[in-house]
Amino acid sequence: MGQTPEDRSAIQQIAAAGAGGERKLAYRAHVRNIGWGPWAGASSDGFAGWTGRGEPIEAVEFAWAAAQPEAVLDVRSHWSGVGWEGAARVPSAATGQKLVIGTSGIAGPTLESLVFGGDNANYYKADGHVKDIGWQSLDYRSVVRQEVGTTGRALWMEAFRVVPMPGYTEPVGLSRVSGASAFETSVNASKKYWRNRGVAGGNSAESAVVARADAWHDPVSAIPLAKAKRGPLLLNPQDGLDAGVAAELQRVLPAGRTVYLPGGTSSISDRTEQQIRALGYNTQRFLGTNAAQVSLSIARDGIGSPKHVTIVNVDSWQEAFSASTAVAAVDGAMVYSFGSGVEPAIKAWLDSLPAAVTKTTVGASSAGAYPSTSGGVQGANDVETNALVADRFIPDPDSVALVSTGSPTDAIVAGTYAAANGSPAILTSPGVLEVGPTWFTDDHSVTVKDVTVFGGTAAIPDAVAQEAKDSSTEAFAPGEVVPPGEQPKSxxxxxxxxxxxxxxxxxxxxxxxxxxxxxxxxxxxxxxxxxxxxxxxxxxxxxxxxxxxxxxxxxxxxxxxxxxxxxxxxxxxxxxxxxxxxxxxxxxxxxxxxxxxxxxxxxxxxxxxxxxxxxxxxxxxxxxxxxxxxxxxxxxxxxxxxxxxxxxxxxxxxxxxxxxxxxxxxxxxxxxxxx
Structure with missing residues (x-):
């Protein structure tokens, strides 16, 4: 909606004021039986609404008083009898527009909560004045993930304020990798990371891994192999080389290089292998009578000298994915256990490794399978275990991959991509950002500058992807940013x-x-x-x-x-x-x-x-x-x-x-x- 002349005059005064730095936000509220209040600036003493009158907010307006053209601030609102409305964006300052949320003059729904998101949410913290509570005095470091007000308590908001936060945070990048099939998703991930063969610069593939898409054991244990051999892991049908996979092999890999195949012909058929060879590539298989033996063959004969080894139960793909991806990122290997024990050949190999090679069990079911160098890692569920094992091996990531627990193939693709970047792949349940990934991204927000989502919007909706981005955006505790001119103490x-x-x-x-x-x-x-x-x-x-x-x-x-x-x-x-x-x-x-x-x-x-x-x-x-x-x-x-x-x-x-x-x-x- 366009600003009125009165709006523009008030907003220009806020633009000329000192609070807010380069990003100056103006806002106001319509209160029942009172009407629209004055525009408030994002300063420590301004607020929108009325206190002491017991009347609810019925509508709110936001506008940029001053901000760069690319400034982004999204606002979500929760209304009585309605619930959460979708996010709405504050228009650019150059448009002369304002964001209007809610209705005025009809005694309609009352405002109960506000949530701010987007690249600029980290510049502000907010507080709400709530019926029967008063000012909440919220000590949030930012308003990225915290709502102002309440929900589920039938308490309306009477006023709110938005206060600038000191410090500057680079915006976190957000992208998505998906495809119409598991094969296409793996190809698209490869295209995102690996450059064309023969082209200077970028990431040059030295080999590739082709693994069966419809059975997870072998491709999960091959994620560290793809990292060690410097190449993509491409998912393929059991029998017959997918045309897209063939084209991707030829895009990234010169003839004469090796394509690695985890498992026997029941995993990747002989016909598929011959089709790969017909493209001019060598092939090498990693064999075993069961998934554990294949994992040993990959670790011992394919990777050879890992810096770390994770041991994980063969029965859980989520735990196996977490163990494999995290250790691959730091040049390690993964082997399977059967519950609380490992096969004799695996134990003998683990025993033979140098003392400097760490061994770590992942998940409660493998806790006693082999002595852990610095203790095993296990959480209350698969998602928590995933976050904790990522923290163990990758304490300062510069990016994260986010993937749903509902898709093993998306997870394999995400894990391979993340490992190549030396970064973690974080699990969350379909359609929601759980406590584990929320904690991990917030915990590591100092270093994380990019979030890549794997899978379509049915698995990871755009709103959940945005939550992950917001959680990954560094926020500052009060006083954390040192003001200019401050003198240090002894x-x-x-x-x-x-x-x-x-x-x-x-x-x-x-x-x-x-x-x-x-x-x-x-x-x-x-x-x-x-x-x-x-x-x-x-x-x-x-x-x-x-x-x-x-x-x-x-x-x-x-x-x-x-x-x-x-x-x-x-x-x-x-x-x-x-x-x-x-x-x-x-x-x-x-x-x-x-x-x-x-x-x-x-x-x-x-x-x-x-x-x-x-x-x-x-x-x-x-x-x-x-x-x-x-x-x-x-x-x-x-x-x-x-x-x-x-x-x-x-x-x-x-x-x-x-x-x-x-x-x-x-x-x-x-x-x-x-x-």
Whole structure:
């Protein structure tokens, strides 16, 4: 709708004001029995609507007062008796248009909630004044995924405000790869990554993998093979070379190169192999009497010298996909187990690998199949396991692939593409962005700059893809962005905020060899913590992290006493330590969000080891802490979201988070080096 002369005059005044930087948003509300209020600018003291009158908002308007032509801000609204409306976009400032949502003057539906999305949502945070509640005082880092107001409680909004957030975040890219068939989807993914043969620049394929599309075991175990051999994995019928696959082989691969075939002729027929050879390629099969033996042949004879190996139950494609994709991204291999055991040949191969090669079981059903170097990875379900194993192997991804649990073939294609990029492929249930992928993308939003969705809109709707993009867009906690001109403080002034490491806490009480190993640890913050906390604007974050550590220590020490869950447990490497790290990271995520909590926890882990501690033991401690911190952040972010979705109080959410940590110690989901 076009702006009136009165609109333009008010909006121009907002454009001339200081708040909002280069992106200045104007908004107003129509309140029942009052009418349209004045235009408000995105500043700390402006708001739209009326407070103290008990009247609901019936309509809202938004307009850019000033913004670049490419600025994007989408608004979704929830109305009484109607529910959620689709997202509507604020028109470009150059159009002279405004966005109008709702109806005025007819006593129609009342506004209950607003959600902001798009590339610019990260520049703002918002708050709502709700019937019977008042101002919610929401401490959101942005409004990317959090709604203002409430739903399901029949409480209308009376006013709202939008406040600029400091800092700049590069927009996250979003794209989709799909096809009319599994074969076509794999070809389209190959086209997206691999350049034409003979063309300079880009990613040049050195080989290819052709695998059967209608049975998942062999192609899933071949994802690391495609990464190791530098080429696409193309899905094909069991018998007969698909024309699109043949054309793609000829596009990316010069004649004389090798095409790898996982499995025997029951997987890829002899006729298919001959058709590949007729195109001028060599072929090599990886054989075995069952899926586990084929996986061993690929790992041992195809990859040869992996840096890491994952072990996963042969019965679950989701767990196998997660284990294979994550380890492929870091130049590893995957082998199958049968429940809690592996075949003798697989055990012999694992035993023969150098000590530097890590071994990790993935999923609860394979937990006892082989000793894990730094503990296995398992979640409450396949989606959670997927997110946690991605975090284990790819802690700082620059992109993610998103794929539905409803399609093994889309997942195989996504996993191959992601592994080639050194990135994770994240699972979610059809039609929804679950807690696992929401946590992972938020947790790693500092580094993620691109999201690629695999499969059609029936599996991953556009709205879910947008959610993933929004969650991947970095947001800032209050004070996280240092204002220009601020002066740093000295290390002495930061001493009260220093969080004591595990080994320093335990060293004073230890005796014998442990005391010698733990002695000599320097006091105060490590360099990374000091570099972050030296800025006064960040002191509230650092104080929150410190308070969370003290709270976690209190609860962990309590459980280590007689009558606790783990009486006498060691606070450095024991169950009590695992619980403390989970609760500390969970509490930080609950307060400041998972991304900011991850940054603080990771900085804390960069501290030096005690002089008398071996590198091997120090690395084991760090691996344990990184894992337990990640699980804690997952729980904390889940509990944080639960406050909004289930209307829980902060103490209730914190108690729930601690309960999850306690159960995870007992279930073995958290890691410890000893009791």
């Amino acid at each position: 290390p002495e002034e930061l001493a009260a905020l220093a969080i004591t490491p595990d080994w320093a806490m335990e060293g004073a009480a230890a005796a014998g060899p442990q005391a010698r190993a733990l002695s000599g640890y320097p006091a105060g913050m490590n360099d990374a913590e000091g570099e972050f906390c030296k800025w006064p604007s960040r002191w509230n974050i650092c104080l929150q992290a410190y308070d969370a550590s003290e709270m976690a220590k209190y609860h962990a020490d309590k459980e280590g006493q007689p009558g606790g869950y783990w009486p006498g447990s060691n606070g450095n490497g024991g169950k009590r330590d695992a619980y403390r790290h989970c609760v500390w990271s969970g509490q930080m995520a609950l307060i400041m969000g998972s991304k900011t909590a991850k940054g603080f926890g990771d900085r804390h882990e960069t501290g030096p080891k005690p002089p008398q501690m071996s590198d091997e033991l120090a690395n084991s401690h760090h691996a344990m802490d990184y894992h337990n911190n990640a699980v804690g952040r997952f729980f904390g972010q889940h509990a944080r979201d639960h406050i909004n979705e289930a209307h829980a109080t902060f103490p209730e959410a914190a108690s729930q988070m601690r309960g999850w940590c306690q159960l995870s110690v007992n279930d073995g989901d958290l890691h410890s080096l000893w009791y």
